[in-house]
Amino acid sequence: MNKTILKTMFIMLISIVTFSCTKDENKITYLGGTAPVLSGTANSGTNVISLNYANKGDVAISFAWTNPNYQFTTGVSSQDVSYVLEIDTTGSGFTNPNKQSIAVSKDLSTSITVGTLNDYLLNQLVLSTKMSHNLEMRVTSYLINSTAKLVSNTIKFTAQPYAIPPKVAPPTTGKLFLVGSATAGGWNNPVPVPTQEFTQVSPTLYEITVALIGGQEYLFLPLNGDWGNKYAVKDKTVAGLNAGGDFGFNFNDNFPGPAASGNYKISVDFQRGKFTVTAQ
16 A cells, blocks of 8 residues: 555545544533422412402412523523423422423513412312411423423412302203213204213202214204204314313314214313313
């Protein structure tokens, strides 16, 4: 092998090593950050949040937290940081499926009005209006795609929700009926009773256990034999809606039934404006 070829190969080798070193030196590495420190100020000036219908538009509690200062080898991150504020009952460890999660984009503070917080406690956390409840709050920070999660300290308050009108007006008939292709009676109206009539558990809660045909649909009727009014959903294509979710009065879409045929318990909670479907 002549000297010219050897010289060329040597130059190429040096170039590859140099490029590799440069590439490693330019690699951006996440170095970490500091968990945000959360603080909250209730409208009472104490750890008790005062909730009263007459003041529903006022601020119930204000939150603020420190910047997590995400660090990379290039310095402090310029990426937008997102936050999720969580509200849960004490002792649940933020694992309660009914906990309230509030997304906050970029800001380092937020506030919640009396009416909104009362709605969270009453209709999301499903807390009684007859007693005071211990609450915990925390905030979690994220970078893009929920990476680099940092969790704040937990702060504690107490609050007692007040009763409000149901989210969805219960049937004035005091009765509720099930109709649809998911039922044995199909779309025939009036429906067979008592097999497709709900039981009124309370003024705002109705339940029925019934055999449903998989992959079909249904509606709730306040008056048997009448198509004039119905309870339905806004969009039956919402993921997971066949197991429960939000509903309303005279919405335009049918409830999506469960995928598999079988016996199911349907609970209709007018106070919260939610229904659930549970296999039996």
